[in-house]
Amino acid sequence: MKVALMGQNGAGKSTLFKLITGKLIPTSGTISVDKRLVVATAHQVIALVDMTLTVEEYFQKHLKGVEIHELHRRLATVLSVVNLKAPLDKIIKSFSGGQQARLLLASALIQDPDLLLLDEPTNNLDSMGIYHLTEFLMNYKKSVIVISHDAEFLNAFTEGVLYLDSFTKKIEQYSGDYNDVVEQIAVRIERERMQNAQMERGIQENKDRSNFFAHKGGKMRLVAKKMREKAEKMESEKVAIRREDKTIRSFIIPTQEGLVNEELRISSFTIMHDHKEITKTTRIFLVKNKHLLITGPNGIGKSTLIESLALGTAKGVTYTPGIRIGYYHQDFSTLDFNDTVYESFTKVLKEIDGVINEQHIRTVASGFLITQEH
CATH class of the missing domain: 1.10.287 (Helix Hairpins)
Structure with a gap:
């Protein structure tokens, strides 16, 4: 059986996965899982402690007690499934975000689980990666529960839906593919x-x-x-009609004051090809109120380029003096997970101009549905 796990934001979808795997203990009720079953989870991001491991060490951690030749055999199979060429001695952190997403998926698949739990598995996957994952799940003979907002992906292989309602605190069950449900x-x-x-x-x-x-x-x-x-x-006797998610309100990123029309100029950039760096020349001018889309296959160097632009270390790039750059990282590594939301906001404001505007913090937070509970 392959089902999608749906529900409003904050309903507890990821928490339910943690309860199934035993990472969390329920404060009430019971979670019954046959101890003979192998349950594996593909997480959204690789843990920081695993970033310095080699590919071989990373998979040994997920497949303990297996002979090295058997590990290599299984590894070759699952890496083929996720369409990734990964040298066994390569360090995890040297892979791109999309490649790391494939490693996460492979780490679950290599366990040949009876129950496979996938939490937003298409995040950071390119179209080819999604195609390979979809094909694999369509042919998978065991059980799968997947959390995803990708309707086309879910509709390709799901046979039912479990819906967690955060308002009624109940789980509803539906039969049929995603579109039917x-x-x-x-x-x-x-x-x-x-x-x-x-x-x-x-x-x-x-x-x-x-x-x-x-x-x-x-x-x-x-x-x-x-x-x-x-x-x-x-x-x-009135029926409690399901309430859907609130959505964040529309927002505008204001243009930084005091800048000339041109904000940065790119004359060259580096990409990866066959594990080698290649420098390409170009003439790109980014001006006010214009947007630049960077596309390409996983591992070619998109995130590396964006990060170097954000840090001001990109070669072949000329910046307008005084330009301020905001950076949203795909693995949230720019956040300190030990900070509260308030502390995260105040750190950013201190870096910008040293002024902490409490009202501005509350306004921005509420716009993104962040309340005092967070």
Whole structure:
């Protein structure tokens, strides 16, 4: 059985994976997993402690007690599945983000699990990587639970959906592929809305009649009481219509003041080809309010180029003096996971101009649905 695990942000999808694997202990209820089953998880990012391992050491960690020749045999198979050429002596941190995503997936597959848990597996995969993963999952003979927002990917192989509702605290089960389930949910929500609208009319009618008879006195007050009770019962029977995720509000990244029209100029850049660095010459001018898209296969050097641009170390690049660069890293390595959200925000503001604007912090945080609970 291959199912998608869906739910609103914060509903507990990733937490459920941790409960299944035993990394978290439930505070109430029970999680029952047959101890004879092999359960493997493909995480979203490689742990920092694993970044200095070689490919061979990394997979030995996930496949303990296996002879080295058997490890190499299995490794060749799973690396082929994820479409990655990875020298066994290469250090993990030297791979690109997309290549690391494939290593994460391979680390789960090499265990030949009875239950495979995938948390956003298409993140950082290029189109070819997604194609290979989809093909593998379509032919996989064991059970899979996958968390993903990629509708086309899910629709290719899923047979059902488990929906975690953060508002009702319940898990709903649906049969069918992803598109079928989305349609089922939409039909159900519309049916519940119509049912509630009909009940609302009945509730209001009983309230109006109750108020009318309450002023008549005598036995009419008993009639009014029964109608109030009927209205209250109908109110309690209304269906709790599922509420979908709130979305972050639209935002604008303002243009930095005091800059000339041209912000940076790229005359050359480096790419990787057959594990060798190759320098390419070009003439790219990035000006105000313009956007530059960098594309290419995993491992060619896209993230390396972006990081060097952010750090100001890119060769062949001329920056406008005083330019301020913001950097969103795909593995969140620019964040200190020991910091609170507030501490992260204040660090950034101190780096910019040293001024901590509490109101600005709250405004930005609320726009991204970050509350005091975070």
